[in-house]
Amino acid sequence: MKIFISKKISGKGIVWSAKNGATRTELLLISNHLELKEELPFIEGSLSYLKKKNQSFIFINPPKKDDRIMGIFLNSDYGHSAFPEEKVVFEDYSVGGYGNSCSQFGIYMVGTVIKKYTYKHRNPPIYFYLHPERGWINFGDESGIRSNNSELSEEEIENIKKIIGLEEPTEV
Secondary structure, X not given: OEEEEOOOOXXXXXXXXXXXXXXXXXXXXXXXXXXXXXXOOOEEOEEEEEEEOOEEEEEEEOOOOOOOEEEEEEEOOEOEEEEOHHHEEEEEEEEOOHHHOEEEEEEEEOOOEEEEXXXXXXXXXXXXXXXXOOEEEEEEOHHHHHOOOOOOOHHHHXXXXXXXXXOOOOOO
């Protein structure tokens, strides 16, 4: 399985964690078999997850025969939504702390669009798209999708617009 991770991380064991308050859910990304290196565009492995009491885990495990492409999205800011819902394999969150921040992580299939929120929605959300060859593409706000700043095909852009409900204005 080819796995793209939304943030550059390195190490082995617990490679990313987030917890928004002492009594909140702790989110943990654990690499059991591979020392992750920031410069790797993707990793080969398999994924598993576990939700147990006040902890939620995503494990990066040794590779198995699996041709799928998956993405792990890590968010320690103000939460996100994933579209379409059927592309979500697993996700969990931890809410609390300053400004009611929301850390969130998940496992997603190719074609997922992430709408990442900002502090109290004061700025437009940021959009990410899981591409099968390029991994997580950051469009910025809606204008990045409209202008196709990622050089995707027109068909891919139209599909993304449809997924998130982004409609073009009607000219008069």
